[in-house]
Amino acid sequence: xxxxxxxxxxxxxxxxxxxxxxxxxxxxxxxxxxxxxxxxxxxxxxxxxxxxxxxxxxxxxxxxxxxxxxxxxxxxxxxxxxxxxxxxxxxxxxxxxxxxxxxxxxxxxxxxxxxxxxxxxxxxxxxxxxxxxxxxxxxxxxxxxxxxxxxxxxxxxxxxxxxxxxxxxxxxxxxxxxxxxxxxxxxxxxxxxxxxxxxxxxxxxxxxxxxxxxxxxxxxxxxxxxxxxxxxxxxxxxxxxxxxxxxxxxxxxxxxxxxxxxxxxxxxxxxxxxxxxxxxxxxxxxxxxxxxxxxxxxxxxxxxxxxxxxxxxxxxxxxxxxxxxxxxxxxxxx
Amino acid sequence: xxxxxxxxxxxxxxxxxxxxxxxxxxxxxxxxxxxxxxxxxxxxxxxxxxxxxxxxxxxxxxxxxxxxxxxxxxxxxxxxxxxxxxxxxxxxxxxxxxxxxxxxxxxxxxxxxxxxxxxxxxxxxxxxxxxxxxxxxxxxxxxxxxxxxxxxxxxxxxxxxxxxxxxxxxxxxxxxxxxxxxxxxxxxxxxxxxxxxxxxxxxxxxxxxxxxxxxxxxxxxxxxxxxxxxxxxxxxxxxxxxxxxxxxxxxxxxxxxxxxxxxxxxxxxxxxxxxxxxxxxxxxxxxxxxxxxxxxxxxxxxxxxxxxxxxxxxxxxxxxxxxxxxxxxxxxxx
DNA sequence: TTACAATATGGTATCGGTACCATAGTGGTG
DNA sequence: CACCACTATGGTACCGATACCATATTGTAA
Numbered sequence: 001x002x003x004x005x006x007x008x009x010x011x012x013x014x015x016x017x018x019x020x021x022x023x024x025x026x027x028x029x030x031x032x033x034x035x036x037x038x039x040x041x042x043x044x045x046x047x048x049x050x051x052x053x054x055x056x057x058x059x060x061x062x063x064x065x066x067x068x069x070x071x072x073x074x075x076x077x078x079x080x081x082x083x084x085x086x087x088x089x090x091x092x093x094x095x096x097x098x099x100x101x102x103x104x105x106x107x108x109x110x111x112x113x114x115x116x117x118x119x120x121x122x123x124x125x126x127x128x129x130x131x132x133x134x135x136x137x138x139x140x141x142x143x144x145x146x147x148x149x150x151x152x153x154x155x156x157x158x159x160x161x162x163x164x165x166x167x168x169x170x171x172x173x174x175x176x177x178x179x180x181x182x183x184x185x186x187x188x189x190x191x192x193x194x195x196x197x198x199x200x201x202x203x204x205x206x207x208x209x210x211x212x213x214x215x216x217x218x219x220x221x222x223x224x225x226x227x228x229x230x231x232x233x234x235x236x237x238x239x240x241x242x243x244x245x246x247x248x249x250x251x252x253x254x255x256x257x258x259x260x261x262x263x264x265x266x267x268x269x270x271x272x273x274x275x276x277x278x279x280x281x282x283x284x285x286x287x288x289x290x291x292x293x294x295x296x297x298x299x300x301x302x303x304x305x306x307x308x309x310x311x312x313x314x315x316x317x318x319x320x321x322x323x324x325x326x327x328x329x330x331x332x333x334x
Numbered sequence: 335x336x337x338x339x340x341x342x343x344x345x346x347x348x349x350x351x352x353x354x355x356x357x358x359x360x361x362x363x364x365x366x367x368x369x370x371x372x373x374x375x376x377x378x379x380x381x382x383x384x385x386x387x388x389x390x391x392x393x394x395x396x397x398x399x400x401x402x403x404x405x406x407x408x409x410x411x412x413x414x415x416x417x418x419x420x421x422x423x424x425x426x427x428x429x430x431x432x433x434x435x436x437x438x439x440x441x442x443x444x445x446x447x448x449x450x451x452x453x454x455x456x457x458x459x460x461x462x463x464x465x466x467x468x469x470x471x472x473x474x475x476x477x478x479x480x481x482x483x484x485x486x487x488x489x490x491x492x493x494x495x496x497x498x499x500x501x502x503x504x505x506x507x508x509x510x511x512x513x514x515x516x517x518x519x520x521x522x523x524x525x526x527x528x529x530x531x532x533x534x535x536x537x538x539x540x541x542x543x544x545x546x547x548x549x550x551x552x553x554x555x556x557x558x559x560x561x562x563x564x565x566x567x568x569x570x571x572x573x574x575x576x577x578x579x580x581x582x583x584x585x586x587x588x589x590x591x592x593x594x595x596x597x598x599x600x601x602x603x604x605x606x607x608x609x610x611x612x613x614x615x616x617x618x619x620x621x622x623x624x625x626x627x628x629x630x631x632x633x634x635x636x637x638x639x640x641x642x643x644x645x646x647x648x649x650x651x652x653x654x655x656x657x658x659x660x661x662x663x664x665x666x667x668x
Numbered sequence: 669t670t671a672c673a674a675t676a677t678g679g680t681a682t683c684g685g686t687a688c689c690a691t692a693g694t695g696g697t698g
Numbered sequence: 699c700a701c702c703a704c705t706a707t708g709g710t711a712c713c714g715a716t717a718c719c720a721t722a723t724t725g726t727a728a
Contacts, residue, residue, distance in 0.1 A: 014678045027675050044470040049447040050388045051714035054683045075404045094428045113383040136378040348708045361705050385684035388713045
């Protein structure tokens with residue numbers, strides 16, 4: 001791979017002159033510029049960004065550390081991040097943790113070592129260790145989707161508690177009293193918040209909270225399937241409604257329902273936090289929908305404002321509203 | 335952010351001594367090692383990988399440039415790449431092109447400038463320009479999933495032609511004669527190969543090829559939906575079977591079928607290249623399944639063998655077999 | 669004609685980590 | 699006791715691009 005010196009030699013100029021041509025700075029005669037450009041083309045020269053970054057202590061890269069790229073929720077969020085970043089000429093590195101704190105830790109360390117200018121983190125646990133590690137390096141960080149307790153850090157997330165409250169309220173209004181909650185991992189903030197909203201709605205309606213109806217599993221389809229099966233096997237009579245903690249859990253629930261020969265909503269009602277990824281055969285699930293794109297966009301903007309130095313004040317918290325979409329997965333109970 | 339010199343100063347040693355402690359090379363007395371380690375911990379020192387990479391002309395990063403991370407096919411492939419890479423202590427950068435040649439071009443350029451050690455490319459078009467650009471920089475590259483014509487380059491892909499042949503053959507054996515093919519973008523190799531396999535099966539069974547039944551769109555759900563709708567509106571009588579060029583096209587077709595009030599397989603039969611991402615409500619589609627994990631694993635291994643210098647011979651081509659999975663989406667026609 | 673700004677180009681040092689070579693002390697062997 | 703291997707540590711230069719300062723040439727106003 002040719003360097004700026006190779007180009008300089010070929011064009012018969014000093015390296016710094018080539019640098020001026022590339023970056024369009026300083027004074028260059030047209031004739032010299034032409035010679036340099038010819039040399040660049042002939043050698044297929046591409047500037048080495050590593051050395052540039054080393055010099056400037058700036059890589060123009062931010063990282064997005066998410067838990068599961070197979071979930072369209074996160075890929076849509078990614079798009080929001082990318083759009084905000086390209087506005088400011090930043091590139092995005094995507095890291096997939098599979099909800100594993102260990103993978104997460106490795107990625108963050110790697111990113112810091114590679115001098116990433118900022119990090120958007122979707123925490124796989126609710127410890128503050130990683131955030132401290134990032135802040136120790138004076139690297140800007142924004143927590144996305146899942147607030148961390150006891151931390152001074154920018155956060156962007158949806159109103160999980162409120163959304164869960166509204167979904168539960170909706171079920172209660174339809175006459176449901178036995179509602180099982182099938183949530184994600186217990187140590188994840190959104191699981192806790194959704195459980196809190198669920199409890200709050202029950203309490204406000206003077207319905208006793210049956211703790212045995214609250215399940216914590218994982219935000220994926222197999223876990224949703226397993227939890228639903230457990231519910232069907234252990235609760236007689238069956239709960240009249242299931243509350244899926246996220247879209248993939250809903251998919252698992254639907255799979256279990258199908259295998260058990262049940263019908264929605266005739267035999268059982270379902271609501272879900274987050275919309276289903278694929279409308280197959282057609283959207284029919286009553287859900288609370290977030291705006292993953294907006295989450296990504298806003299989070300990236302907060303991060304970039306810190307990187308560029310445009311903002312350097314106290315930590316900010318952005319809470320995005322959610323939308324209740326009533327479809328056909330809930331039956332009215334008399 | 336502290337540097338190796340800060341650590342050295344604090345420990346009262348030379349920078350090179352700190353380097354030896356970090357990398358566990360050369361001779362170090364236990365006492366010095368301890369002092370250095372204390373200093374590293376106190377300063378929260380993390381080595382700067384940029385400078386290391388600059389020095390060694392090696393970043394230990396490879397890139398995977400794919401067309402659509404929302405499709406589980408590619409995320410599964412990604413996992414194969416990650417697993418092969420971590421065996422050799424390489425990290426993977428994931429780049430999403432959305433099938434757009436322009437985004438693809440930008441990413442490849444960026445990756446080359448960042449001194450990526452090697453690139454796995456899923457071409458968004460069938461031009462050789464990008465491969466040449468990469469090879470000009472003497473960076474190893476492996477083409478994944480979609481062979482490029484007239485190029486000397488390592489390729490790993492599935493047997494698209496053979497798979498399409500078998501799916502079509504299966505439909506013909508069930509008595510189908512009017513089979514519409516709803517493929518991806520025409521300039522993508524897999525689209526062409528799947529069309530070739532489709533034609534071959536028809537020809538061998540002495541069924542005239544009706545070119546108006548061959549559609550080229552895009553490998554996503556909206557395109558599958560649109561193509562299916564076009565088929566339903568323009569062909570009377572309706573074809574008895576539809577061949578989906580990939581899983582997302584199949585999803586779009588199912589959506590269109592649902593909206594038109596048709597039933598599978600009673601009113602129309604469907605087969606798909608690639609399995610559906612989500613078993614909702616249950617796998618019922620007859621498909622030809624690839625092994626995206628194996629594709630990723632093998633491609634990464636080819637790439638890494640070139641990066642490490644273990645192999646530097648002629649370009650290799652790896653063709654992985656596909657598996658026909660017969661389920662319940664095809665009706666027998668008398 | 670002098671003085672000075674504008675134009676055009678180059679030399680050197682630097683970012684952070686490490687290869688290479690140099691230096692110096694210690695221990696063991698013939 | 700001379701010699702050498704082993705142990706322990708440091709100085710300098712380098713990877714590639716560029717900021718900063720220096721230099722040289724040209725143009726133009728006083």
